Amino acid sequence: MKRPRATIVFVIAxxxxxxxGVSSASPARSAAVDRPAATGPGFPVSVKSGDGTxxxxxxxxxxxxxxxxxxxxxxxxxxxxxxxxxxxYSAWPANAPRTKFSGDETNAEDYLYLKPDLVIFAYPSGTIxxxxxxxxxxxxxxxxxxxxADVDSQLVELGTAxxxxxxxxxxxxxxxxxxxxxVRSADGDGRGATYYIxxxxxxxxxxxxxxxxxxxxxxxxxxxxxxxxxxxxxxxxISPEYILKENPDYVFLAxxxxxxxxxxxxxxxxxxxxxxxxxxxxxxxxxxxxASQWGPHTMEAFVSLLARVLRQSASS
Amino acid sequence: MAIAAAEExxxxxxxxxxxxxxxIYPTRLRPSHVLVGVAFLLAAATLSVLIGPADLPAGAVIxxxxxxxxxxxxxxxxxxxxxxxxxxxxxxxxxxGGLVGAMLxxxxxxxxxxxxxxxxxxxxxxxxxxxxxxxxxVIVEGPAxxxxxxxxxxxxxxxxxxxxxxxxxxxxxxxxADRSAASMLxxxxxxxxxxxxxxxxxxQRSSPGDLTLVYGWILGGLSTxxxxxxxxxxxxxxxxxxxxxxxxRLLDVLTIGDEEATSVxxxxxxxxxxxxxxxxxxxxxxxxxxGLIGFxxxxxxxxxxxIAGPSYRRIIPLSLLFGAGFLxxxxxxxxxxxxxxxxxxxxxxxxxxxxxxxxxxRQAKRLG
Numbered sequence: 001m002k003r004p005r006a007t008i009v010f011v012i013a014x015x016x017x018x019x020x021g022v023s024s025a026s027p028a029r030s031a032a033v034d035r036p037a038a039t040g041p042g043f044p045v046s047v048k049s050g051d052g053t054x055x056x057x058x059x060x061x062x063x064x065x066x067x068x069x070x071x072x073x074x075x076x077x078x079x080x081x082x083x084x085x086x087x088x089y090s091a092w093p094a095n096a097p098r099t100k101f102s103g104d105e106t107n108a109e110d111y112l113y114l115k116p117d118l119v120i121f122a123y124p125s126g127t128i129x130x131x132x133x134x135x136x137x138x139x140x141x142x143x144x145x146x147x148x149a150d151v152d153s154q155l156v157e158l159g160t161a162x163x164x165x166x167x168x169x170x171x172x173x174x175x176x177x178x179x180x181x182x183v184r185s186a187d188g189d190g191r192g193a194t195y196y197i198x199x200x201x202x203x204x205x206x207x208x209x210x211x212x213x214x215x216x217x218x219x220x221x222x223x224x225x226x227x228x229x230x231x232x233x234x235x236x237x238i239s240p241e242y243i244l245k246e247n248p249d250y251v252f253l254a255x256x257x258x259x260x261x262x263x264x265x266x267x268x269x270x271x272x273x274x275x276x277x278x279x280x281x282x283x284x285x286x287x288x289x290x291a292s293q294w295g296p297h298t299m300e301a302f303v304s305l306l307a308r309v310l311r312q313s314a315s316s
Numbered sequence: 317m318a319i320a321a322a323e324e325x326x327x328x329x330x331x332x333x334x335x336x337x338x339x340i341y342p343t344r345l346r347p348s349h350v351l352v353g354v355a356f357l358l359a360a361a362t363l364s365v366l367i368g369p370a371d372l373p374a375g376a377v378i379x380x381x382x383x384x385x386x387x388x389x390x391x392x393x394x395x396x397x398x399x400x401x402x403x404x405x406x407x408x409x410x411x412x413g414g415l416v417g418a419m420l421x422x423x424x425x426x427x428x429x430x431x432x433x434x435x436x437x438x439x440x441x442x443x444x445x446x447x448x449x450x451x452x453x454v455i456v457e458g459p460a461x462x463x464x465x466x467x468x469x470x471x472x473x474x475x476x477x478x479x480x481x482x483x484x485x486x487x488x489x490x491x492x493a494d495r496s497a498a499s500m501l502x503x504x505x506x507x508x509x510x511x512x513x514x515x516x517x518x519x520q521r522s523s524p525g526d527l528t529l530v531y532g533w534i535l536g537g538l539s540t541x542x543x544x545x546x547x548x549x550x551x552x553x554x555x556x557x558x559x560x561x562x563x564x565r566l567l568d569v570l571t572i573g574d575e576e577a578t579s580v581x582x583x584x585x586x587x588x589x590x591x592x593x594x595x596x597x598x599x600x601x602x603x604x605x606x607g608l609i610g611f612x613x614x615x616x617x618x619x620x621x622x623i624a625g626p627s628y629r630r631i632i633p634l635s636l637l638f639g640a641g642f643l644x645x646x647x648x649x650x651x652x653x654x655x656x657x658x659x660x661x662x663x664x665x666x667x668x669x670x671x672x673x674x675x676x677x678r679q680a681k682r683l684g
Contacts, residue, residue, distance in 0.1 A: 203532035229657035242656035270542040271404040
């Protein structure tokens with residue numbers, strides 16, 4: 001099938017938008033990145049962690065953050081100056097002190113040269129948490145958010161843990177306002193539309209509406225075709241036949257970086273040339289991180305992109 | 317002392333009683349076995365094109381397929397999408413499943429023959445680890461290697477598998493005086509360990525997204541099957557199956573031992589080389605498009621052995637039929653157990669394979 005050149009340009013533009021979403025962050029958000037002052041209640045504090053409650057005796061000044069989403073949150077709430085190291089996948093902000101750590105390390109000794117006084121994980125490996133606790137280093141576990149409310153509560157936990165509760169609350173409210181504004185701008189476009197978000201082009205792994213990425217689509221009233229396939233899993237593997245049967249209105253490819261997926265090679269897969277989304281030029285490539293990072297920066301950029309896509313398709 | 321003992325008890329050494337007759341197994345392929353195999357394969361293939369989340373009417377699907385035959389003009393009533401589901405998704409998936417299953421089963425049977433090892437499977441000489449390392453290199457290091465596309469994965473897996481077996485062969489034959497099956501097996505263990513280490517190292521350095529892809533490949537599946545992949549695998553499977561089919565009598569001869577085989581004019585090392593070469597190329601081609609699907613190469617030949625006897629003149633052709641049918645059925649399960657979600661095919665075959673091992677072991681114990 002012949003693909004209009006404008007569509008390809010549009011898809012590339014969408015990918016770049018989310019990939020380089022730094023420039024799209026709101027001014028309020030950018031200002032927060034450099035906010036130096038520590039505010040909020042005094043220490044010690046107790047914060048809710050993924051594995052219980054963590055007591056932090058004093059304001060941490062050497063934070064090691066091994067979750068790209070938490071890195072975004074730390075810099076947004078103004079705790080960036082307290083960060084001494086972030087994992088290799090933390091792409092935003094660009095000036096964060098990146099290390100070679102992946103967050104999968106199983107030996108706490110690896111981290112000691114940074115002398116961290118707080119370590120933040122999303123997906124810890126082995127007994128790393130117990131090892132750090134033996135070394136008297138508090139650990140904050142912030143697992144993947146499932147809803148936007150989860151993101152808000154993680155902002156508050158981080159604000160409390162770092163002495164930036166006011167900054168966290170400011171970010172929380174501006175984040176909510178920005179998201180609401182983006183949703184309003186779509187003016188109901190996309191309501192009831194179906195979508196498929198692809199995480200892997202070889203096994204057709206996808207995400208249901210019970211994930212943070214699904215929650216973003218739900219804001220616009222869109223319906224995830226993967227919901228019927230979950231069977232308890234929020235990231236199920238579905239069959240290409242089911243995609244053809246459901247014939248989604250929109251397809252989002254969150255495997256452009258890992259696997260080189262794009263609208264053109266998607267349409268070339270067996271049978272997919274007849275999909276409604278292919279005919280309507282609604283196959284949109286986005287940066288893989290939109291499905292793996294729930295930081296406000298990434299989420300806001302993706303929601304804005306989504307609003308723009310829905311508006312554009314409604315007007316065309 | 318031995319002579320004295322013999323004098324004291326001559327009947328022990330020079331037993332004049334009639335010796336127990338050796339068990340003679342029938343070797344000719346029985347038409348009834350072939351008929352059952354063909355019926356099993358046809359039933360599995362038919363079910364495979366009739367079942368799927370698109371809920372297409374069975375009658376319409378059958379009419380549509382019949383209309384593809386020359387001189388048959390039928391109106392199936394299938395929608396355009398329905399026709400695409402049948403012809404571009406279900407059919408190539410069924411055919412690819414059949415080819416991969418047949419290849420893995422016949423390769424497993426052949427390996428068990430040349431190595432006289434009932435636990436031998438097609439991955440014995442390092443294909444799995446070599447192909448796994450090849451696939452992992454493309455997934456993890458693809459961006460660093462000039463942005464290798466995903467389409468580079470099957471050839472990389474194929475090349476990795478072939479390199480691993482070639483290395484096993486080179487190591488196993490390094491000692492000219494010791495070209496036994498045992499040295500080949502040990503070399504296979506060493507080569508597998510090496511390639512697994514390469515793969516593990518790469519996985520340890522990869523992102524969570526890449527890990528999902530690697531695990532997806534390791535667990536195997538046919539969800540991306542298309543006619544292109546069928547065309548890619550078919551020549552390898554056809555040639556490999558033909559060679560192994562031709563070697564079935566020689567495999568029977570090898571069961572009496574290398575020296576004995578030589579005494580009747582069969583050069584065991586040559587037979588072993590031909591069988592391993594054919595089984596390796598066929599398996600590497602199958603693995604390159606389906607990922608690692610375990611247990612087929614063990615379940616199918618052993619089931620046939622239990623039903624039809626130990627002769628490779630029976631096991632090889634029946635493995636082709638039953639292997640194809642078995643994997644098509646396993647894929648139906650993979651597609652339907654959590655429909656419209658999917659379960660990795662390798663998980664389904666392992667679920668079936670693990671309990672089957674217990675049955676085989678019990679049966680072997682019962683037979684002494």
